[in-house]
Amino acid sequence: NAGVMQNPRHLVRRRGQEARLRCSPMKGHSHVYWYRQLPEEGLKFMVYLQKENIIDESGMPKERFSAEFPKEGPSILRIQQVVRGDSAAYFCASSQRGQQETQYFGPGTRLLVL
């Protein structure tokens, strides 16, 4: 009964590189959410996806960030040309359905940009 899986758990990138964060939802869950936690802060919503669809990306920075949830495989959060301010913990959550469902969180990916 695996929970939400995220990999890698830790990722170090130099400025200008790309970061790819993966999230496999819980079995039976088709709704995925990404959140970002800056140091000493709470989590902030970034994007909500269902299979092959981005439903709400209102929390995503307009540039350099993108997300996908393909029909097969994990959800990917991609950050291009990373900057030091992207250093944060990125959490993925999944739910069985969107409405009235508790979101269960993965362990997070801690991104450090040097």
Next chain:
Amino acid sequence: AQKVTQAQTEISVVEKEDVTLDCVYETRDTTYYLFWYKQPPSGELVFLIRRNSFDEQNEISGRYSWNFQKSTSSFNFTITASQVVDSAVYFCALSEANSGGYQKVTFGTGTKLQVIP
């Protein structure tokens, strides 16, 4: 817009003391959900409880209890007889169902609890 306020940034208690973590929320919706999550030093987020806006019954789970009061828009969390393993950051969160039928969760800034042996 929804908002969650956790005014206590850090709390220290001695083991076996009781401690209450405060949470005040703002929302315009009549239907919403409140959550508490625990984030231990290892960093993962552990779901503790979900409460919907129509259920104001207090809940007790072992040493944990929650007091939901709509009149004051508060959802406080009490740990009885605290233990060192309770040391963590605790987040209160709120979600509203929107026209798309999904929930966007808004988190408070967290309260760091340190239980001293």
